[in-house]
Amino acid sequence: xxxxxxxxxxxxxxxxxxxxxxxxxxxxxxxxxxxxxxxxxxxxxxxxxxxxxxxxxxxxxxxxxxxxxxxxxxxxxxxxxxxxxxxxxxxxxxxxxxxxxxxxxxxxxxxxxxxxxxxxxxxxxxxxxxxxxxxxxxxxxxxxxxxxxxxxxxxxxxxxxxxxxxxxxxxxxxxxxxxxxxxxxxxxxxxxxxxxxxxxxxxxxxxxxxxxxxxxxxxxxxxxxxxxxxxxxxxxxxxxxxxxxxxxxxxxxxxxxxxxxxxxxxxxxxxxxxxxxxxxxxxxxxxxxxxxx
Amino acid sequence: xxxxxxxxxxxxxxxxxxxxxxxxxxxxxxxxxxxxxxxxxxxxxxxxxxxxxxxxxxxxxxxxxxxxxxxxxxxxxxxxxxxxxxxxxxxxxxxxxxxxxxxxxxxxxxxxxxxxxxxxxxxxxxxxxxxxxxxxxxxxxxxxxxxxxxxxxxxxxxxxxxxxxxxxxxxxxxxxxxxxxxxxxxxxxxxxxxxxxxxxxxxxxxxxxxxxxxxxxxxxxxxxxxxxxxxxxxxxxxxxxxxxxxxxxxxxxxxxxxxxxxxxxxxxxxxxxxxxxxx
Ligand SMILES: Nc1ncnc2c1ncn2[C@@H]1O[C@H](COP(=O)(O)OP(=O)(O)O)[C@@H](O)[C@H]1O
Ligand SMILES: [Mg+2]
Numbered sequence: 001x002x003x004x005x006x007x008x009x010x011x012x013x014x015x016x017x018x019x020x021x022x023x024x025x026x027x028x029x030x031x032x033x034x035x036x037x038x039x040x041x042x043x044x045x046x047x048x049x050x051x052x053x054x055x056x057x058x059x060x061x062x063x064x065x066x067x068x069x070x071x072x073x074x075x076x077x078x079x080x081x082x083x084x085x086x087x088x089x090x091x092x093x094x095x096x097x098x099x100x101x102x103x104x105x106x107x108x109x110x111x112x113x114x115x116x117x118x119x120x121x122x123x124x125x126x127x128x129x130x131x132x133x134x135x136x137x138x139x140x141x142x143x144x145x146x147x148x149x150x151x152x153x154x155x156x157x158x159x160x161x162x163x164x165x166x167x168x169x170x171x172x173x174x175x176x177x178x179x180x181x182x183x184x185x186x187x188x189x190x191x192x193x194x195x196x197x198x199x200x201x202x203x204x205x206x207x208x209x210x211x212x213x214x215x216x217x218x219x220x221x222x223x224x225x226x227x228x229x230x231x232x233x234x235x236x237x238x239x240x241x242x243x244x245x246x247x248x249x250x251x252x253x254x255x256x257x258x259x260x261x262x263x264x265x266x267x268x269x270x271x272x273x274x275x276x277x278x279x280x281x282x283x284x285x286x287x288x289x290x291x292x293x
Numbered sequence: 294x295x296x297x298x299x300x301x302x303x304x305x306x307x308x309x310x311x312x313x314x315x316x317x318x319x320x321x322x323x324x325x326x327x328x329x330x331x332x333x334x335x336x337x338x339x340x341x342x343x344x345x346x347x348x349x350x351x352x353x354x355x356x357x358x359x360x361x362x363x364x365x366x367x368x369x370x371x372x373x374x375x376x377x378x379x380x381x382x383x384x385x386x387x388x389x390x391x392x393x394x395x396x397x398x399x400x401x402x403x404x405x406x407x408x409x410x411x412x413x414x415x416x417x418x419x420x421x422x423x424x425x426x427x428x429x430x431x432x433x434x435x436x437x438x439x440x441x442x443x444x445x446x447x448x449x450x451x452x453x454x455x456x457x458x459x460x461x462x463x464x465x466x467x468x469x470x471x472x473x474x475x476x477x478x479x480x481x482x483x484x485x486x487x488x489x490x491x492x493x494x495x496x497x498x499x500x501x502x503x504x505x506x507x508x509x510x511x512x513x514x515x516x517x518x519x520x521x522x523x524x525x526x527x528x529x530x531x532x533x534x535x536x537x538x539x540x541x542x543x544x545x546x547x548x549x550x551x552x553x554x555x556x557x558x559x560x561x562x563x564x565x566x567x568x569x570x571x572x
Contacts, residue, residue: 187393189381190361191407191458201406205397282397284440 066251074256084244085236088260094236095226096264098154102161103222110166111211114173119203124174135167143229152235161225165218172214176207209283212276219268223261307340307494308374308384308461310360315369317355329355331519332369340492344505345513345522346557348564352520353498357464360496361387373462386460386493390467392447394439400426400450401435407458425453429483445476449483456487463493467500481508481537489533502557506530506550507537514556517564526553 048068055062062070078088085091117124142163146156184202193201230239238257245253315333318326330352337343345353358364360371362381371378373385386407387393394403404422409415426432429449439447448469455463469477485508488495499505505512509528516523528549534540 181393183389183391183393184395186361186363187387187389188406188410189363190385190387190464191410192381192383193410197410201395201410205395209397280397282399282438282440284438 062251063249064251066255070252071255071259074250074252075259078241078253078256078260083241085240091236091238091241092260092264094154095157095223095230095238095261098157098226098229098237099161099219099222099264102158102225103165103219105158106162106165106222107169107215107218109162110169111173114170114211115177115199115204115207118174118177118207119199131170139164139225140228140232143225143232147229147233152233154236157226157229157234157237160229161222164221164225168214168218168221169211172210173207176210177203179210180206209280212279215272215276216269219272220265223265223268227261306461307492309339309372310337310462310494310496311372312336312356312360313370313372315356315359315371316367317352317359317364318367328519331521333515333521334369335513335522335525337494337496339494342488342495342497342508342510343513344497344499344509344511345515346499346502346505346553347515347520348517348561349500350568351515351517351560351564353515354466355520356515357387357466357496357498360462361385361464382462384458384461386455386458386463388451388455388463388465388468390470392439392451394447394450394454396439398438399435400431400437400439400442403439403450404453404457407454411458421457422453425457426450428487429453443476444472445480448472448476448480452480452484452487456491456493459491460493463488463495465495465497467498469504470499470501477504478536478538482535484508485534485537502550502553503541506546506553507534507540512553514553514560516560518567523560524556 051060051065052068054060055065055067082088083091117127139160143156143160146159150156150159180203184206185198188198188201226237227239227242230237231243234240238261242254242257245251245257313334316331317329319329321327333352333356335343345356347353355364359366360373360378362378362385373382376382395406398406401419401422404425405418408418408421413421423432423435426435429452431446431449431453434442434446439450442450451468469480472480481504495509497505497508502512506528512526512528514523514526515521526549530540530543530546530549540546
């Protein structure tokens with residue numbers, strides 16, 4: 001209440017008595033950010049430090065659990081000496097390509113089918129038992145089938161990634177359509193909207209929030225799909241490097257590969273957040289900033 | 294849908310609404326028929342402002358649903374401008390109690406939606422929407438999103454969005470029900486002045502008798518279980534009525550209100566007794 005009065009008085013005078021208020025807010029924010037980053041840096045220092053120390057003194061066996069310095073060495077080796085299956089960049093490229101194509105394919109089919117079935121009750125009643133059935137199949141078995149059917153190339157990996165992504169995006173798109181505000185639909189119908197216009201102006205934008213929210217999780221699953229399929233049988237890829245290292249009890253390389261995959265996922269997350277922020281800019285901020293009216 | 298102009302007869306001409314023997318039955322979840330409204334009959338003259346008042350659940354929204362063409366009656370008929378309502382009718386605008394604004398569209402985008410749906414070019418739609426936003430006192434807010442507005446401002450946007458098509462008929466279902474008293478009075482005054490300029494026929498639903506008497510030419514009292522029109526009261530307060538907050542204290546206003554309240558009170562009590570015994 002009092003901030004609103006101070007704020008409007010500031011506008012009325014067109015000077016800045018509000019500057020002090022803004023300055024205080026900025027200082028508080030900076031203090032919090034500083035503390036936040038300090039703690040963020042401390043977490044890995046403590047975790048990695050104790051891991052290194054415990055394996056060093058032998059409480060934990062580095063043969064089974066690896067060691068941070070060993071992981072670092074493996075990383076360096078991976079980039080300088082490459083792997084038995086070509087350079088690390090080739091392998092990383094293969095895995096990322098499989099994941100990205102699988103992601104795009106799964107996303108596109110999930111969105112199209114979700115929107116379609118969400119809007120057509122009859123079609124969804126016809127197909128829903130089969131979708132439930134497909135969804136209940138353990139995906140790893142699908143991976144085996146794809147590899148037997150399509151060989152050791154990149155296609156079956158992409159397909160498994162797509163299947164994992166599909167179900168997540170599909171269910172979100174479907175639910176998004178079902179949760180459309182009936183008032184909004186009634187409103188545009190009264191204004192004379194055709195069914196296509198209802199879909200374009202109401203159903204799809206409203207389902208989009210659900211779909212976009214699901215894409216974060218979905219990309220993680222695309223990576224998992226690609227990796228699992230590579231573990232099941234491949235000629236290139238991070239999954240192959242991991243199985244090979246596992247066979248040689250080379251835990252450091254397993255951890256190093258894991259780290260690489262983590263970095264890829266983080267980059268994808270970042271890109272997706274940018275897309276999300278751009279597409280959902282109309283949404284209220286989660287912690288609403290005071291907005292005197 | 295065939296017309297590109299929403300109001301072929303041009304502004305300033307509301308259409309007559311004739312409702313005859315309108316009955317609507319629903320199936321309850323148990324599968325039994327439930328009569329929400331029965332034999333509702335009344336006429337709204339072109340350009341007339343009619344308010345329907347009745348206890349909650351008596352079938353006011355159901356009646357409006359049949360008039361808008363969003364729903365089909367079980368029996369009886371509705372005609373708008375002489376044409377029977379069969380599906381959504383051109384030239385009708387609807388204002389709901391809940392905000393029916395697109396949260397992902399800006400204020401301007403929300404107001405533009407009506408003309409755009411009717412195939413108006415984007416540039417003219419923008420121009421028209423800007424003019425309407427000035428008219429409802431929201432110039433300068435074109436680029437805001439609905440969540441950045443107060444409840445009263447959101448109502449103004451809804452009002453601009455409903456009136457931009459210059460409807461022959463304006464259907465309002467408790468549009469100001471969620472507003473605080475002061476904002477409500479301001480919005481009512483504004484609605485009256487806009488209605489005076491455009492003169493659509495208005496069917497205004499409310500449970501607030503005060504509001505009904507202040508705004509309408511005629512107040513219909515609806516009874517519950519099943520809903521039907523019990524009585525009609527002509528409101529002969531002079532127009533233009535000016536500030537809604539001021540006419541409330543006039544002697545004739547209070548007289549009319551007391552007279553209608555005597556009828557309404559029985560209905561409210563009866564409806565309450567029904568729900569209490571059902572529970
Ligand atoms: N789609 C529906 N299915 C079943 N019953 C309904 C439906 N819509 C409304 N009703 C019932 O019809 C009655 C009238 O509802 P409504 O027109 O919304 O009342 P009001 O707007 O006057 O408060 C209520 O008892 C309500 O439960
Ligand atoms: Mg209602």
